[in-house]
Amino acid sequence: GAVVSQHPSRVICKSGTSVKIECRSLDFQATTMFWYRQFPKKSLMLMATSNEGSKATYEQGVEKDKFLINHASLTLSTLTVTSAHPEDSSFYICSASPYGGRGAEAFFGQGTRLTVV
Amino acid sequence: QKEVEQDPGPLSVPEGAIVSLNCTYSNSAFQYFMWYRQYSRKGPELLMYTYSSGNKEDGRFTAQVDKSSKYISLFIRDSQPSDSATYLCAMSRSGGTASKLTFGTGTRLQVTL
Numbered sequence: 001g002a003v004v005s006q007h008p009s010r011v012i013c014k015s016g017t018s019v020k021i022e023c024r025s026l027d028f029q030a031t032t033m034f035w036y037r038q039f040p041k042k043s044l045m046l047m048a049t050s051n052e053g054s055k056a057t058y059e060q061g062v063e064k065d066k067f068l069i070n071h072a073s074l075t076l077s078t079l080t081v082t083s084a085h086p087e088d089s090s091f092y093i094c095s096a097s098p099y100g101g102r103g104a105e106a107f108f109g110q111g112t113r114l115t116v117v
Numbered sequence: 118q119k120e121v122e123q124d125p126g127p128l129s130v131p132e133g134a135i136v137s138l139n140c141t142y143s144n145s146a147f148q149y150f151m152w153y154r155q156y157s158r159k160g161p162e163l164l165m166y167t168y169s170s171g172n173k174e175d176g177r178f179t180a181q182v183d184k185s186s187k188y189i190s191l192f193i194r195d196s197q198p199s200d201s202a203t204y205l206c207a208m209s210r211s212g213g214t215a216s217k218l219t220f221g222t223g224t225r226l227q228v229t230l
Binding site: 030034041043046096098108109110 | 214
């Protein structure tokens, strides 16, 4: 299957600082990537849809000024958690579907565990 | 009512058992169905991808879709301790690369020696 790489896998930051998470499609191009948040023992909650060359589309209730998304190329999307607070601590995961593949078949990154202290 | 219902478990079975994992959904617009396996603190790994009603087999895994009943299943034969993980069903209304997935809550599976 296609490979999606996410970096870093784990990050600890101080309250009030910003953290950037990268999501790369290693062997395919992706015009669309998705960012999810997952709480312990819970399912994935879609935060936003990242669109290459245009603004991201955020799900209801997700603060776009808090979670900045940039999809600068066909293989890279970044999620920046701005002015992080302890309640932002969570597991963040990205996904992408290969263009020309089986459409909705999504491949996920390894996830990033963010801890805000 | 959630769009996708999945028993959270945990489900504990002995090694070698046949495991049955299920999801029901309420929206008949869902056309594409996937099963993912997620180990603790890792991203989900795609196991099965199906479109039409019926069965699809891949090694020890069989995915079953019944669109008339809005019910999907994943069967694992000869379960192994390495199968211990959370299994997530996911479904989509459309088949494009920008299709949003709706996930079940996940079922935690424990395969014991």
